Amino acid sequence: MKHIISALVENKPGVLAHVAGMFAARGFNIDSLVVGRTEDPDLSRMTIVVIGDDRIVEQVRKQLARIVPVVKVQDFVGKPVVMRDLMLVSIAVLPEKRPEVFTLIEMFRGHVVDIGQKTIMVEVSGPETKIEAFIDVCRPYGIKSVARTGTIAMPRQGTGED
Amino acid sequence: MSSEPQAPASAAQAVATVKTGAQIVVDTLVDLGVDTMFGYQGGVVLPVFDRLYDAPIRFYIPRHEQGGCHMADAYARASGKVGVVIATSGPGACNLTTGLGTAMMDSVPLVAITGQVRTELIGNDAFQEADTTGITRPVTKYNSIVKDVKNLERTIREAFYIASTGRPGPVLIDLPVDVSFAKCACNGKAALDLPGYRIRTKGHARQISMAAEAINKAERPVLYVGGGVITANAAEELRLLAQKAHLPVTMTLLGLGSFDQRQPESLDMLGMHGSAYANYAVQECDLLIAIGARFDDRVTGKVATFAPHAKIVHIDIDPASISKNVRVDIPVVGDARHILVELAREVEYRERGPWFAKIAEWKKKHPFRYDKKAKTIKPQYVIDEICRQTNNAAVITTGVGQNQMWSAQFYKFIQPRQLISSGGLGTMGFGLPAAIGAQIARPEATVIDIDGDHSFNMTMTELATAVQYELPIKICILNNGYMGMVRQWQELFYNRRYSCVALKNPDYATVARALGAVGITVEKKEDVPKAITQMLAEKQPCVVDFRVEREENVLPMVPAGKSLSEMEGLAILESMA
């Protein structure tokens, strides 16, 4: 089962190495790991997607909490959360095929951010399933390259777009 | 944790003096109560050593940084204080790693300071540069590099705090040489800033009540005690609990000393080479109360069949060790001493006649035994005799292997901090430097390293250290000419194919004398008692080379991956009755 773990960490050198090293040493699998700044310049947030049964994820959570510069650890499993992934994808599209592809992009509420002779680059964000679906529909044209951020997440307070 | 209150800025400024980083290091150590240090010189630690020259700190120089780290570790284990070791960058730091790993696995409070190349050279493969924080991250509780002298005092205070609180462990500070030279106004009152470091001391009251209730209901309870009880200085509280509720006590290797093994309630050590009575009791108990122990595989055997009928209570300061290997029914997170006091309040005495009768029967049928009629020197006999002549009161350090297991089986410990052994990492070569560290911590104690020949080979250069500082340590080498424990596995599981398990040993008595120590060789069984008497009387470091039976096995034995009840060697032991 997929768990999204959110860890608030001190913004110090070596913290990422410490967290990544702990995962490697204990044989936990990371699906994705995103680090970014928060509203507090002294703190960063790591969003880690881990796959494992409850027992393993409980260990992950405890082992993370044990790392000195890790301030707070939350597991979002079972809670309503908003999850987002951001992707840049370069698709092989010749000019005559552009209108067709633009329709697809619109359906996925993506943005064209670069148009080349034989390729276009698209920015898409959303839940992982949406990103994957967009990759699937683009596949027949030929995908040149993909860059994804990995999942970030935040618990919901009310309702809204999934 | 709550960070300590910061002194008001005005007051702070008033007493601030300008100091170099090196001076800040030494002044902060002294202020933290450090009076003993271990370590080795080198280019980038010169400024710190210069300030140590006339500091009120006793300094011990090992012959190898690994030895120095083990000394600091054993100093900590023997005294309960934080051990401090310093080494230079690159090779010095690399040489510390085995010692850090040893301390990490056994939760020993240690602070290591390493020199580092100048900040502007870091990352350039400078002379004697190593990525020390990178290399030591998995073998420390925490580490950090100080790049700004303004953070130095606080970082040192944090290191001591982290090393010695919660589940203790080694903390390393990497100190670039330019930071040692840099000057800064320092008031000696830097406040800790550790927003991510929290410790739970008091156990949850409801959990404690549940544990007490389980104890009061249990027909066949067993206390399973690890090193955490010794770390928490909770041996007396353990004794009171065991007495009040009437509970048998088994201990891990690191737990030995937490409960007087001469008491009838003691089941001695459990696990792979534990007593049959402890292992049977664990397998048949209906309640297992683990305290400061971590269900290591050498203790549990096959996890799936460990304590199959038992409800499990686990008292530990480290939440991560709860339900890590074995599902726990009643977890209690907190300091063992606090919790044991609370628990003792709520438990009631119960006779549990049938259970204690069964234990007594197992004890009678399966004591630790060896062939007392043998003509050769049995290693167990040597330990038996050491135990007798020291009245169970010596501080024992060990190597790793058979010597270590026999020490655990045949020396009957009565007090905490009496056995100092590398349990978690199983570091050969620990015994001699550990004896040095322990003797420095406890000058009045009789400190004996019961060692293996090959373990001793690994760090025997530290004998010169013991000679230099006139430490009256005793080293008893159980010289079987083999990596005995490995040979035992080859005998039992590899068809006696003795591949690469025997080295040509030097004559240890001669080596000892060459290094300035006393050396004795014992080849005959009848010479054992008087050699030990002579050894105990020596005021100088003394090495006794006991030429023991070469192919003796440690029994009983639970083969790796088997259940605790599947002990081998019981019939052999019974035949020696």
Ligand SMILES: Cc1ncc(C[n+]2csc(CCOP(=O)(O)OP(=O)(O)O)c2C)c(N)n1
């Ligand atoms: C540093 C290190 N290297 C290797 C081992 C693996 N090992 C465990 S016990 C042992 C043999 C120990 O031989 P000795 O010190 O003579 O003790 P004995 O078992 O003969 O009493 C070895 C090689 C270890 N524990 N530590």
Ligand SMILES: [Mg+2]
């Ligand atoms: Mg040997």
